Amino acid sequence: MTFLDQLAHNCQQYAAKTAIEFIGETATTYVTYEQLENNVLRAMAYLQAKGVVKGDRVALQLPKCLPFIYLHLAIMRLEAISLPLNPGYPAHELGYFLGDAAAKLFFADAATRESLAEMLAGLPDLQEAIFLDTPSIINYESLIAPFDPAEAAGIPIPQDLNATCLMIYTSGTTGRPKGAELTHGNLTANLNALHEAWGWRDDDVLLHVLPIFHVHGLIVALHGALNAGGTAVLLPKFDPETTLQTLQERRCTVFMAVPTIHRRLINVPHARDYDLSHMRLLTSGSDRLPDDLFQAFQDIFGHTLLERYGMSETSMLISNPLHGERRVGSVGRPLPGVAVRIVDPETGAPLPDNVVGEVQVRGANVCKGYWRQPDKTAAAFTPDGWLRTGDLGLREPDGYYTLKGRSKDLIISGGYNIYPPEVELVLAEHPAVQASAVIGCPDEEWGERVTAVIIPREGFAVTADDIIAHCKTQLVNYKVPRRVIFVDAFPRNALGKIQKAKLRQENCS
Ligand code: MCA
Numbered sequence: 001m002t003f004l005d006q007l008a009h010n011c012q013q014y015a016a017k018t019a020i021e022f023i024g025e026t027a028t029t030y031v032t033y034e035q036l037e038n039n040v041l042r043a044m045a046y047l048q049a050k051g052v053v054k055g056d057r058v059a060l061q062l063p064k065c066l067p068f069i070y071l072h073l074a075i076m077r078l079e080a081i082s083l084p085l086n087p088g089y090p091a092h093e094l095g096y097f098l099g100d101a102a103a104k105l106f107f108a109d110a111a112t113r114e115s116l117a118e119m120l121a122g123l124p125d126l127q128e129a130i131f132l133d134t135p136s137i138i139n140y141e142s143l144i145a146p147f148d149p150a151e152a153a154g155i156p157i158p159q160d161l162n163a164t165c166l167m168i169y170t171s172g173t174t175g176r177p178k179g180a181e182l183t184h185g186n187l188t189a190n191l192n193a194l195h196e197a198w199g200w201r202d203d204d205v206l207l208h209v210l211p212i213f214h215v216h217g218l219i220v221a222l223h224g225a226l227n228a229g230g231t232a233v234l235l236p237k238f239d240p241e242t243t244l245q246t247l248q249e250r251r252c253t254v255f256m257a258v259p260t261i262h263r264r265l266i267n268v269p270h271a272r273d274y275d276l277s278h279m280r281l282l283t284s285g286s287d288r289l290p291d292d293l294f295q296a297f298q299d300i301f302g303h304t305l306l307e308r309y310g311m312s313e314t315s316m317l318i319s320n321p322l323h324g325e326r327r328v329g330s331v332g333r334p335l336p337g338v339a340v341r342i343v344d345p346e347t348g349a350p351l352p353d354n355v356v357g358e359v360q361v362r363g364a365n366v367c368k369g370y371w372r373q374p375d376k377t378a379a380a381f382t383p384d385g386w387l388r389t390g391d392l393g394l395r396e397p398d399g400y401y402t403l404k405g406r407s408k409d410l411i412i413s414g415g416y417n418i419y420p421p422e423v424e425l426v427l428a429e430h431p432a433v434q435a436s437a438v439i440g441c442p443d444e445e446w447g448e449r450v451t452a453v454i455i456p457r458e459g460f461a462v463t464a465d466d467i468i469a470h471c472k473t474q475l476v477n478y479k480v481p482r483r484v485i486f487v488d489a490f491p492r493n494a495l496g497k498i499q500k501a502k503l504r505q506e507n508c509s
Pocket of ligand 1: 209210211214215216217238258260261285286287309310311312315413414415416417446477478479
């Protein structure tokens with residue numbers, strides 16, 4: 001049974017039960033499983049009338065809202081490909097994603113209509129851009145009102161496990177971002193593994209505070225709850241006090257977040273006074289969970305965070321156990337059906353326990369490759385079919401894995417990945433920048449903070465604010481350098497390559 005089969009089954013079995021509780025600014029909307037199914041079918045009929053067919057890419061650059069969820073599920077049920085995008089992408093970045101994916105339809109917030117008009121007009125494959133008045137979503141209701149769920153009720157649920165249903169763009173150390181193609185088989189395998197490992201139940205109530213355009217918020221959290229027949233309580237934006245209050249009032253059982261969010265929760269005044277005794281599972285991922293935070297969280301809330309490890313290309317790979325030791329600093333053991341090995345990054349030879357090497361992974365959860373990028377797909381996999389994660393780690397003799405940094409040049413801030421070359425390319429466009437190197441400086445709240453080290457061009461007067469303002473026009477907010485440092489030269493090795501480790505030592509204090 002695929003994820004979409006399971007969901008359709010849940011919509012019958014739990015028809016009257018709340019699937020999604022969306023806590024909007026002015027009102028809370030309750031969507032039962034039966035209503036969810038009807039809304040998805042209605043959206044399918046609407047998309048079909050727009051000409052969406054198998055394999056089409058449909059991009060969703062919407063804030064966290066119910067139409068996003070209906071459209072996303074409808075796209076996948078039509079055998080098309082859902083392409084969720086961060087609503088913060090400016091036209092510059094967005095144009096690349098839509099062009100590369102050759103998206104047929106694009107849904108966005110009406111507030112962006114003018115700023116995107118010129119870029120959208122230059123996309124040859126885009127058939128239509130549809131703007132929704134979020135958060136009121138009134139025009140979405142009127143768009144889909146003429147369509148009858150019955151029109152789509154006969155459409156079979158996709159059964160081709162190898163067909164792509166979801167594309168998530170990830171960046172890399174070289175070149176432009178690439179679309180990781182996740183299939184029905186990938187989603188199903190990962191949800192089954194997590195269902196078993198984390199003991200998802202139909203009486204689970206998940207509090208969902210994450211963005212829904214990434215694997216963490218979309219697949220692991222939202223799909224996870226719906227797959228189990230549970231209830232997902234959605235907050236459109238994370239706020240620490242509202243989160244604790246909602247966990248308490250709604251007697252939530254499951255919560256998933258990134259370390260930055262957990263850190264903000266422990267810092268809420270009187271955090272210990274909230275009653276979270278009904279909770280059974282609180283997970284942490286997308287970035288390393290610092291030891292002090294693991295301990296403080298336990299002290300304050302009486303719950304031991306379950307740290308797990310995943311990536312967009314694979315969904316979840318390794319997890320600490322539901323029952324048993326949740327080892328501080330470790331991401332736990334491979335999930336059911338996921339094979340993990342540690343190899344020498346240079347030779348590819350498997351390494352013994354306790355020796356640091358590259359983490360490689362294989363399993364039904366691993367994406368089939370990158371959209372229209374056969375060379376990058378080939379480079380990402382070993383000849384015998386293991387995905388090179390670019391993360392370094394070791395295996396302990398009892399099977400627990402510990403991550404030990406990255407072989408790739410990557411910054412993680414608040415759970416978002418930032419590839420320095422992307423920021424460096426934007427900096428290079430500024431006339432006053434002769435050369436730049438972007439690094440991540442350690443930061444208690446964010447994990448790392450994006451820092452730009454710049455050699456200014458002679459004769460140009462430039463300030464940090466100028467550089468930041470320039471980046472804001474080209475990059476989504478979390479990639480914008482928080483700090484800009486001007487230097488005369490970079491430390492370089494004998495081959496002339498910038499020594500980023502040394503640059504961090506010199507500039508991160
Ligand atoms: C917001 N800002 C950030 C970040 N988030 N800057 C750097 N890094 C960030 N992560 C900017 C804001 O735009 C704002 O900029 C300023 O920082 C302060 O914003 P604030 O209101 O404090 O931030 P926020 O809106 O509360 O967001 C913080 C957050 C958010 C809730 C921690 O970043 C978040 O939801 N992170 C989760 C990311 C996630 O889901 N990652 C999963 C991908 P300005 O002052 O200029 O306006 S990884 C994944 O999916 C894999 C598979 C996995 O394993 O999970």
